[in-house]
Amino acid sequence: MFASTRPAVRRRALAVAGTAAALALALTACGSSNDGSSSMPGMDHGAKSSASASAKATPSMGDMPGMDHMADGNGLSDNKDGYRLTSKDTTLAAGKQAAYRFTVNGPDGKPATDFAVDQTKRMHFYAIRSDLTGFQHIHPIMAADGTWTADLDTLAPGAWRMFASFTPDSGAGKGTAFVLSRTVSVLGPETKTPLPAAAKTAEVDGYTVTVKGEPMAGMARPMTVTVTKDGKPVTDLQPYLDTYAHLTAFHEGDTAFAHLHPTTKVNGDLGGPELSFNAELPTSGNWRLFLQFQTGGKLHTAALTLNVG
Structure with a gap:
């Protein structure tokens, strides 16, 4: 009797072992897919797990200026991962300066x-009208109670969107970059x-600002962006926000936000004429680009439309 039961016991043991191995493989696959799903185009990538996975996959990215804290997504929501703008x-007066709190x-x-x-900066604040005019990039001041005040230049009547770009330095969102926004009506x-x-x-x-590259949604x-003047290369670009140029983009129709991250390191007091960026625009269509650069202590803002396929 004992001789006849041993093969059955062995078969049951093998079956259990096989099931356990399959389960372990499935769990491993699930863990991999969780990391990968957060990198889908157009998705918000605020989770620290996806940020760390990206850092492991491309260790050189941390050496790029502006790449330590990257907020992906379109910035069109006022809340994400428990943080709310x-x-x-809700309304502001037209034709004069205004304070947005x-x-x-x-x-x-x-x-x-x-x-x-x-x-x-601890906070980058952007204002743009629905037709992608009136661009403003402001660094607001925070009061002790956490209230920020952005001093806006003159606003034209219409629908505006206000963006706040920030990275908490403590709490649940520590180290995670966010871009949140709200709409405002200018009467x-x-x-x-x-x-x-x-x-x-x-x-x-x-x-003259010239853009080279073929961004894909x-x-x-x-x-690359090249800056010239009177046909000659400009080599006296001054550092601005820890880089030689700051590039922001907004999508036609929904005013979705994208920050094109600089990859040219600041090396000395002056730079130019060619600057490089990592362009990741989440959707196709027309994007309005705003390039800010500084020479002789003066900030310049160039704007152009880029079609993304």
């Missing part, structure tokens, strides 16, 4: 006050401006 300002509430519902420095009759046609060059204050692609 709040403001009592806001707070960033943490997962506990209280205003967050501890923010990491990113490109020399008065609105006159929309048609979006300029796509172009590879733009003029500002006597400078949802893919990280290299892009």
